Amino acid sequence: MMELLQYEFIRNAIMAGILASISCGIIGVYVVVKRIVFISGGIAHASFGGIGLGYYLGINPILGVLPFSIASALSMGWVSKRSRLPEDTAIGILWAMGMSIGIILVSLTPGYAPDLMTYLFGNILTVPFSDIVLMLVLDAIIILVVYSFYKEFLALCFDEEFATVRGVHAERLYLVLLCLIALTIVVLIRVVGIILVIALLTVPAAMSRQFTSNLKKMMMLSILFGAVFSSGGIWLSYLFDVPSGATIVLVMSVVYMLYSFVKGISS
Amino acid sequence: MNMTADVVVIKDVWVHYDSVPVLEDINLVIKEQDFLGIIGVNGGGKSTLLKVILGLIKPSKGTVRVFGDTPQISRKYVGYVPQYSLFDLEFPVSVWEVVLMGRLGHTGLLKRYSEEDKKAALDALAKMDMLEYKDRQVGKLSGGQQHRVFIARALAANPKLLLLDEPAAGIDTIIQEEFYELLEKLKTKMAIVLVSHDISAVSVYVDKIACLNHRLYYHDSKELTAEDLEATYHCPVELIAHGVPHRVLKKH
Secondary structure, eight states, X not given: OGGGGGSHHHHHHHHHHHHHHHHHHHHHHXXXXXXXXXXXXXXXXXXXXXXXXXXXXXXXXXXXXXXXXXXXXHHHHHHHHHXXXXXXXXXXXXXXXXXXXXXXXXXXXXXXXTTHHHHXXXXXXXXXXXXXXXXXXXXXXXXHHHHHTHHHHHHHXXXXXXXXXXXXXXXXXXXXXXXXXXXXXXXXXXXXXXXXXXXXXXXXXXXXXXXXXXXXXXXXXXXXXHHHHHHHHHHHHHHHTOOHHHHHHHHHHHHHXXXXXXXXXXX | OOTTXXXXXXXXXXXXXXXXXXXXXXXXEEETTOEEEEEOOTTSSHHHHHHHHHTSSOOSEEEEEETTBOHHHHGGGEEEEOOGXXXXXXXXXXXXXXXXXXXXXXHOTTOOOXXXXXXXXXXXXXXXXXXXXXXXXXXGSOHHHHHHHHHHHHHTTOOSEEEEESTTTTSOHHHHHHHHHXXXXXXXXXXXXXXXXXXXXXXXXXXXXXXXXXXXXXOSSSOOOHHHHHHHHSSOEEEESSOSSOEEEEOO
């Protein structure tokens, strides 16, 4: 593996993998313990509208995703809390709506849409340095917000009603959490793509839960798992010349399933 | 606040869910050091009434004053023990972290818990005899122990009013007895309101009883008339007031 590191694109890929692991390690823990996997998947898929917007406006699609994913996070949070629709119905509708907007905007864009597949399924081997800088900035924002509101987030995830009674603005804080999920999705798109984002948000966190009952330690461990899995996936995808995003997700899922299987037998 | 101040004053309060009334024309005054039990069938609005006092539910009509202010403002003086069954016991959180949550309203945003917060949390844990389990994950405790943790969380805020929703559910009789003895001690320092669907669990210990089935039947005392109980439980009820064990038999 060492000789691979002389290539710049491999170094970028590994750096992107680690930056992605940081954000999904921290936010994934909240997604798993608060059981908001479905709404996170919804935000991710609806963000495809942002990709379409980027193509349509002729800008870097990632810059289109940023506002679009924040907007979908806010509207999903708002609709799921305030509207009379059942939460999962509301999420399902917005999920498909965002993707449809994306498809229409891409089709309205004259000419051929290059690397559309990259955004759907990720390609960590083609991450440009500018995107790494963006990932770094988003990671910094995520860390800063979580550090500042750590005790409120913990109370919100554990017992929203009690948090409210103790004076926490639970609904606003929940929307902040959804926005952090949106930012995490932007960080992850380059790595595994919109469709596979949900694996990175859940597998490392779910696995770390097996080893500790402390939220902070869970975050550290899932960052570590994410980094190891994504580096392993990059190496395997280079070795066998298969898509990197799918390989990373498969490595994670297989390891997690094997671990659960072995644990199930031994207990 | 002087000694005779009213803790909670509820006037002509109505609550509707989707235009179906859940609470109808509620009038209730809770005084300092009251130990009030509210009984009634499930779905009769007991939890809703507590949530109105906490300011979690806005009444569609009527006024609620807690310590002379709106429920939202007075929340910091109110301790709340929600229904036990609502917790995710897999949640990765320790006893200590849970009890500290009781201090959130005193700490403020962007700050770590202060020494004062930690001292209040320690005191609350000691009061509930749970200090030795401080670092345990909440899900790894027995039902009775978890129950104490959630009471400790409410006490950590040093409340002047303590609201308990179905506190006796899910704990066995011996622990229940200990629990009511604890409330006996606490009631010298705060007003206590507990709601339950189980008359027998409540009636022995509380000082005053109200019946709630959308409407509230309350005479500022421990006395209930047969009509009150009938209105609450929708069936003839025979009260055995001083038998041992205390209980209410229903005739169907």
